Amino acid sequence: MKRYVALTLFLLTSAATVARADVLTQLDANEDGKVSAEEAAQDAALAAKFEELDTNKDGFLSADELSDR
Ligand SMILES: [Ca+2]
Secondary structure: OHHHHHHHHHHHHHHHHHHHHHHHHHHOOOOOOOEEHHHHOOOHHHHHOHHHHOOOOOOEEOHHHHOOO
Protein backbone atom coordinates (compact mmCIF):
# COMPACT_ATOMS: atom_id res chain seq x y z
CA MET A 1 0.00 0.00 0.00
CA LYS A 2 2.78 2.37 0.95
CA ARG A 3 4.58 1.59 -2.29
CA TYR A 4 1.40 2.28 -4.28
CA VAL A 5 1.01 5.69 -2.63
CA ALA A 6 4.63 6.55 -3.38
CA LEU A 7 4.20 5.53 -7.03
CA THR A 8 1.02 7.59 -7.33
CA LEU A 9 2.76 10.63 -5.87
CA PHE A 10 5.65 10.12 -8.28
CA LEU A 11 3.30 9.96 -11.27
CA LEU A 12 1.37 13.04 -10.16
CA THR A 13 4.60 14.97 -9.68
CA SER A 14 5.85 13.87 -13.09
CA ALA A 15 2.62 14.96 -14.76
CA ALA A 16 2.86 18.37 -13.12
CA THR A 17 6.46 18.73 -14.29
CA VAL A 18 5.49 17.85 -17.85
CA ALA A 19 2.57 20.31 -17.80
CA ARG A 20 4.89 23.04 -16.56
CA ALA A 21 7.45 22.27 -19.25
CA ASP A 22 4.67 22.39 -21.85
CA VAL A 23 3.64 25.89 -20.82
CA LEU A 24 7.23 27.04 -21.02
CA THR A 25 7.78 25.34 -24.36
CA GLN A 26 4.58 26.70 -25.85
CA LEU A 27 4.88 30.27 -24.60
CA ASP A 28 8.62 30.85 -24.37
CA ALA A 29 8.95 32.33 -27.87
CA ASN A 30 12.54 33.52 -27.47
CA GLU A 31 13.54 30.30 -25.65
CA ASP A 32 15.21 32.03 -22.70
CA GLY A 33 13.67 29.52 -20.29
CA LYS A 34 11.10 31.88 -18.79
CA VAL A 35 7.83 33.48 -19.83
CA SER A 36 7.66 37.27 -20.17
CA ALA A 37 4.42 39.26 -19.82
CA GLU A 38 4.40 39.59 -23.61
CA GLU A 39 4.73 35.83 -24.07
CA ALA A 40 2.12 35.14 -21.38
CA ALA A 41 -0.37 37.25 -23.35
CA GLN A 42 -0.74 34.25 -25.68
CA ASP A 43 -2.56 32.47 -22.85
CA ALA A 44 -5.46 34.55 -21.48
CA ALA A 45 -5.76 32.50 -18.28
CA LEU A 46 -2.05 32.80 -17.60
CA ALA A 47 -1.93 36.50 -18.49
CA ALA A 48 -4.73 37.19 -16.02
CA LYS A 49 -2.68 35.60 -13.23
CA PHE A 50 0.71 36.88 -14.37
CA GLU A 51 1.32 39.37 -11.55
CA GLU A 52 0.08 36.89 -8.94
CA LEU A 53 2.37 34.15 -10.28
CA ASP A 54 5.42 36.42 -10.65
CA THR A 55 6.25 36.02 -6.98
CA ASN A 56 9.72 37.58 -7.21
CA LYS A 57 8.37 40.45 -9.34
CA ASP A 58 11.12 40.23 -11.95
CA GLY A 59 8.63 40.51 -14.83
CA PHE A 60 9.12 36.90 -15.92
CA LEU A 61 7.57 33.58 -14.97
CA SER A 62 10.15 30.90 -14.29
CA ALA A 63 9.40 27.16 -14.28
CA ASP A 64 9.12 27.32 -10.48
CA GLU A 65 6.63 30.17 -10.61
CA LEU A 66 4.61 28.40 -13.30
CA SER A 67 4.37 25.30 -11.11
CA ASP A 68 2.15 27.28 -8.73
CA ARG A 69 -0.59 27.91 -11.25
CA1 LIG B 1 9.38 36.01 -11.89
